[in-house]
Amino acid sequence: MTTTVASGLTAVREPLANGAVLIVQETAFSPAVTINLAFRAGSLEEPDDRPGLAWFLGRVIDRGTATRSAMAVAEALDDRGVALRVSTNRHVLSLSCTCLSEDFHHIFGVLADVVRNPVFPEEEIEKRRAETITAIRQDLDNPGVRASEALQTLLYGASHPYGRPAKGTIASVERFTRADLVAFHRARFGPAALSIAIVGDVRADTALAAARDAFDGWDAVPAPNRPVPPVSRAAARQQAAIEMADKSQTDIAYGFTSISRLDPAYCSHWVMNNILGQFGLGGRLAENIRERQGMAYYAFSSFDPSLGPGPLVIRAGVDPANVERAIAAIDAEVGALGREGATERELAETRQYLIGSIPRMLETNQSIAVFLQTAEFFGLGLDYDRRLPSLLRAVTLEDVNAAAAAVLDPERACVAVAGSAFARGDGHASFGEAGSAFARGDSDASFGGQAPPSVPHH
């Protein structure tokens, strides 16, 4: 067996002649291979009058190619136990799957066909349109999604690609045509916008040969990337409330705009977020709201920096009677960390945790593929896993406190709540109704501390 991960990743990076980038990491854990094809074709790139188009394209792209019917694509994958996952975030549309090693060449060829030659049959568009509208309506019935999306809109504004719905609205989805999909595919899908990660029980030269077979000769030229529109930080506190009957629990989403992934202060903010809402069972937030006050099963913060200044979001789900008390507790923790900073002990523990967790972040083929593609996307280098410990060790208490002071200020927080009857006569007169149909924006691919903390569950 190899011990690649023990001594750091040993990925091979090979640009193809047409500009696509291939990254291969051999591992020997099991006879399986993970394939991730990532295009710079996220919701940022969709036309402003077509919100949700990138997400919708992800639902239809694998439903037929120039030479394979939708059924033939399904057969090629299903017969080998492969489930293709297409995900769309603000910047990236990716297709990923895991297959048995023996099926690698075949599956890779199918994926390449899917991304190069989709035909978007009308019949498939109509079926996926109905599914997408149902999915948006499910989101409208989910207090967690409603609160999160209302927060994104407060933070970025309804017209900013970070603030508008990733799935679009029912009205926008109803209008998509086949021509919209063909045009978006032509504009965004080309080798220069593609990175390919292959991780698992496959030799690098085999993977490279497969990639050349599948993509050589593809000379489509994608349109230039759109810049992230500017983001202005909230000058005063903003609030939104969405009332939903028959919900046992009210969801709170509370947050700030933060920094970009390329900001030199990234690691300081990462450490700060861990102290606020991750370490242990959700950092200082959960210690207060869950452990001391017993108010919530979950209370944590997440930090999602991307090409533009991503959000720092605090989430908690509480009994409708406790909404104000929970928001007061969040205000208290946010205010204290922003004003007074962290302790040396918190910094030491968090640093030790984050450095120690690097091998675990690279435990599966899928997580290695995501790590490598994120490093590629942000230009962090193939040795990023080995550089990360020293970057984290360099973070000082002053850095963490500066990050906290820069972001955490209750007076400038955006707060959205969604759930049952919390607003009636209990002091939320200032809460206005937020707009409807904010669909969830999947978080951008990045790593380190963004996942909700693990909690004992049943």
Added chain:
Amino acid sequence: MRSTHLDNGLKILVQELHTAPLVSVWCWYKVGSGDEAPGRTGVSHWVEHMNFKGTTNIPRDEMKGIVEKFGGTWNGYTWLDQTTYLETAGRDALDTLLFIEAERMAHGLYEPQECESERTVIISELQGGENDPDQLLDTEVTATAFRAHPYRHPTIGWIDDLRTMTRDDLYGHYRRHYVPSNATLVVVGDVDTEDVLRRAQRQFGSLNGGPAPLQTRPAEPVQIGERRVLLEREGTTAYLKFAWHSPAARHADFFPMLVLDAALTGAKGLNIWSSFRGAPPQRRARLYTALVERGLASAVGGSLLPTREPFLYSVGFTATDGVPLADLEAAATSEIERVREQGLTDEEVLRAKRQLRARLVFENDSVTNVAHQLGYFETVTGPGYFEEMPSHLAAVTAAQVADVAARYLARERRTVGWFRPLERKR
């Protein structure tokens, strides 16, 4: 894989995997919501929560950070037949992880104020689940499908039991079930087997033995007529669920049922930990082509999990916006009846078996997941089962699948649940 016992009855499974400098430690107890009586439902899960709240030698405030100082992750879960705790961390943490689990087995504090604080946390967990209509429907359908067997209770418990249970109820349950002879310790990763056994002896060897509690559960009478549940609440989306009584993991019909489920809804992970990891391959599955491709449902899912005693096989549908539940139910029923009458094609059975074989490989993709598989099957189904799964699957025939479809998916053994959304009230 090495399997052995300490003198006090603790079972230990160790598997060396040297692909990353990590170790995953799980401690499993043969107790879950299937062992709970009315009035005390949810006690196993609440006990699980309390076992993160401090022990004699690990103060409450250090319980949660102790694993993370090694870069580790930790968690626990409770289900019908099991309660388990896990940590995955750098291999240097092994001794600490074993120490935590030994403390957890013998020295939980159960301080009254911590029990009270956790009461409201668990009620919050229950209420968060109720926000999801699909989950709410699942609870109602399960409670309707069972009359006598404790599998009818949700693992989290019924709300009134959560309001009235006492600290002594929790502590009594803990002391009865958390004994070495009722537990299995699983260690997988970049370790040396002999070294693990020495360390485990040092941490657990002195804990008092004693008999595992005798667990008898009431038998479920055979269902003799269809049962129905109608939930109407404010919402946006309609859901349909079918549930049939299904064979226990050890029953000869279980593997043909697994193949049947894979053919109907796509192959998924074979236990509760992995079954929700990723979507199943399903576009050629019977119920997907019959309902999703025809536009009646926007999603379909099936669930058949290995359990100690007969549980449920369930199939759930999300109605496409605007499709009446009656139309969806009629179409789904007609497709199920067709399979009961005609069975599946040889090609469908072959595909389902190939998918399940691939899933078995995909699930063993990390030390954490390998350790889960070993512990899950040891605890729920007993020794040998996990290793024998591939050959049991390979042996399934189309005739067996047709036979279990005809017998288990009968109308009179079915419970049907509807979630019908009401328009917004104001």
